[in-house]
Amino acid sequence: MSDFSGMEDLLQDFLIEAGDLLSGVDNKLVDLERTPRDLPLLNEIFRGFHTIKGGAGFLNATELVSLCHLTENLFDKLRNGELKVTPTMLDVILAATASVRSMFGELERGLQPSAADSSLMERLKQSVSGKLAQEPPPAAPVAPKPVAAPPQPAASSSSKGPDWDAYYQAITGTSPAKSVAVAQAEVVVAEAAPLDHEELHVSEEAAQQIITAAVGRRTTDKPGYQGPPGGRREGERQRDNSIRVDTARLDQVLNLSGEIGLTKNRLTALRSDILNGKNDTDTMHALDLAVSQLDLLVSDLQNAVMKTRMQPIGRLFQKYPRIARDLARSLGKDVEMLLEGEDTEIDKTMIEDLSDPIIHLIRNAVDHGIELPPERMSMGKPEKSTVRLEARQEGDHILIVVSDDGRGMNAERLRAKALEKGLISDEEANTMDERQSFNLIFLPGFSMASAVSDVSGRGVGMDVVRTNIQKLNGSIDIRSEQGKGTSFVISLPLTLAILPVLLVCLGDQPFAVPLSMVREILPIVPKEVQELGGHATMVVRGEVLPIVTLASLLGWPQDVVPEYGVLMQSAEQSFILAIDSFAGREDAVIKSLDDFRPKGVAGVTTLSNGQIVLILDMKELLTGLGENRVVTRAQLLLEGQALHAA
């Protein structure tokens, strides 16, 4: 049925635009629950379905058309005041938007959407006719029994009278037969559609399904799935590869490339002058000017191009209130979700890769963070709880914060749990501060819920969240106060295309390490190096940090005593990376090594002098080498060469 050949572009456009529209509708539906008689709101939702229907018609997506058509009819009656929004009806409507989204998913894969779940269509029809039972129907009546014989689908019901033809002909001069026939055929197809498609059974089903459906992701994309490590460009999925860019931004790019062209001409002229022996002060000054101008223009151009990849994060945020609502409802909690900073712009690739981690955090907040209403009352908190999702730019980082006003985290209990599961040792448990204890939840296999619930508590999730964030060169941190609530703070670089790096040298060879991990640089003074449990360590402001040599990480022999230590901090650990010297810092443009990717190398970059440098993936290097990376004090300081076992 894949008959979109020649329409791929159109399909892409439609999916992007209609997808935005649907997210908007989803959000408005959540608002509608609060203000069920808001006429402008009803109008907007009506228009959303109407517009999607119109576009779908051109794609011959008949199932999508009939689903949107029914929903649109329902909203028509709602806005005319013929019907009133009831909670049961809202569930049906939400199920319908989820179904529309799953149809978008099918279109994305180049397939004509299969029919919506028959019970959903049935309940929509009941809603339109005002006969929807207040209780969701039991499973039985869902059976493929034809609807009470001939309730005419709305589209054709009005298409019967002779007036219609007359008026139609009056202004068009043609017979309406064609389009009406199409409309009828569509509805008939919808009714007679095979019932074995079990696409969605949202309303009474587990919240997990609601999420899957609402997000339109296949389950294979979810927790277990870990894309290629360090993957950004290579991890980019096939789907949705186009992007909408403000024309003003494109104009800026065009403008800058024009300017660069002019400067290049100037340089070409100067080159021939200089080659002809002209090297007076004026010429040199002009050359200097032209080069600095080029410098400025290129960095402006880089910024401008980067901006074309930037999208407001609101497009991602939009779908979460709906998810939070569905979840809260299924758990018997009253949660309001607040969004802030939706205008904050972020690299499009990151938007896609952030989707799942944020869902996990919201699920976590609603399921674990938020208490049940009675518990909240007894604590003197308002019954309605708040989950806040905010984004803002801070310096060259984007912060995304998911916070709740729930019960907060208990460091003591977290440690006990981790100990019980054998994830940490007694000794480790005793030395952990509060922040380290909170971070325990990121360990694979850690789950706080004593009973495995449908929503969370499977022990996957939080570790995947952190892995995914780290793949984006970001970090995640927890702030929590018992009884007051918990915040998860995700910090991300502005873009993935340019990575600020520190160039460290081993002998003459420079390597690049991400600057985001570097906290400070300190000299390695032999007499300050101490040995603790077989590790060479140094005490920095009261904190005992292990020293790891770059040589041992790379498996290179160490010939001289490292002179400097770079204090590196990642989410799970801090350590001192011992190196020989520095070559400065750069904004590296990452070139990924597509087919050939040695362990511990995130990519390569070219330095200003043309030299090619490897960008190290510290996390992979650290995990990959296990115990081999341990260096003793003697090994580090090359005391007694016999011990040196590299």
Place this chain on the structure above:
Amino acid sequence: MSDPKMKFLVVDDFSTMRRIVRNLLKELGYTNVDEAEDGVVAMQKLTSGGIDFVVTDWNMPNMTGIELLRAIRANAQLSHLPVLMITAEAKKENIVEAAQAGASGYIVKPFTAATLSEKLAKIFEKMAKT
């Protein structure tokens, strides 16, 4: 009257739809097409002149297609312009409303280039007579 250089204004809030209509017009040989995303923008473009034919969606925010149609008919400068309404509604009331407001034609989504061509021909025919 059917001059391939005549300038169309396609009004729709859904850019995919504008693109569809633009492509269909192109198929019929009309390449001079401008776009507007709602009635308000459309009126601005119309009053600044140069438009020969309006193709508009019905359901739009800010200013709907029917409001646009009425505004065009009420404007002495623009009242002669042919206006083709495009909508997904095939309801009697809507068609009556459009006819009363002075729509030159009415076309129901989805449609093909052939249908569009047919409607345009009818409109040109009517215009030639008057």
